[in-house]
Amino acid sequence: MTKFQAEIDVMPKKEILDPQGKAVTGSMKNLGLPEIQNIRIGKHVSLEIEAENEEVARQKVDQACKSLLANLIMESYTFTIEAV
Amino acid sequence: MTKFQAEIDVMPKKEILDPQGKAVTGSMKNLGLPEIQNIRIGKHVSLEIEAENEEVARQKVDQACKSLLANLIMESYTFTIEAV
Structure with a gap:
């Protein structure tokens, strides 16, 4: 058996409004x-x-x-795997 | 001006207990x-x-x-940048 490390990103889908992201974008201006x-x-x-x-x-x-x-209705995911 | 895309990971520091991660690790067994x-x-x-x-x-x-x-007290971050 080999041990692998996985790094997964779970992001809101493009069509879905991301209110947290919108709020933080506003804060960047300030x-x-x-x-x-x-x-x-x-x-x-x-x-x-x-x-x-x-x-x-x-x-x-x-x-x-x-x-x-x-949550595949609202989110999509990508991941990378490498042996450690 | 060039446009860049940044991808940032913000993770709880190793020394810090991650209760959400622990809970999900338990769920994987089930x-x-x-x-x-x-x-x-x-x-x-x-x-x-x-x-x-x-x-x-x-x-x-x-x-x-x-x-x-x-939050640098509890979290560390890494990021990648590329021109788009």
């Missing part, structure tokens, strides 16, 4: 950083997984995203 | 994925910034992280 725009805020999840190979690890992380980490 | 361990959950922020060059963009994103996006 902070003197008006050149920062279009902020979107989601989750970052890091985890370790033991699996026979990278393909199996990738499938299991995908299953974890679909069943628990992301 | 989901039939006990090989997933050590889950830590933070924020992912994506934003656009206009700047003269990458160095200036990097400094401004760093300033935004320090002053608003991350």
Whole structure:
């Protein structure tokens, strides 16, 4: 069994309004950083997984995203995996 | 002025207990994925910034992280920047 480290980003879908991101974009102006725009805020999840190979690890992380980490109605996810 | 896309991860520091991550690690067992361990959950922020060059963009994103996006007592951040 090999240990892999997965780094997952779960973000609100483009079509979905992101009120937290909008609010923080407004705050950037007040902070003197008006050149920062279009902020979107989601989750970052890091985890370790033991699996026979990278393909199996990738499938299991995908299953974890679909069943628990992301709400596929409102969010999309991407992830990277590497052996540690 | 060039437009850059920044991708920022804000994570709870290693020394800090991450109760949300611990809870989700427990749920993985119930989901039939006990090989997933050590889950830590933070924020992912994506934003656009206009700047003269990458160095200036990097400094401004760093300033935004320090002053608003991350709580440096409990969280650490990393980011990548690329021109779009």
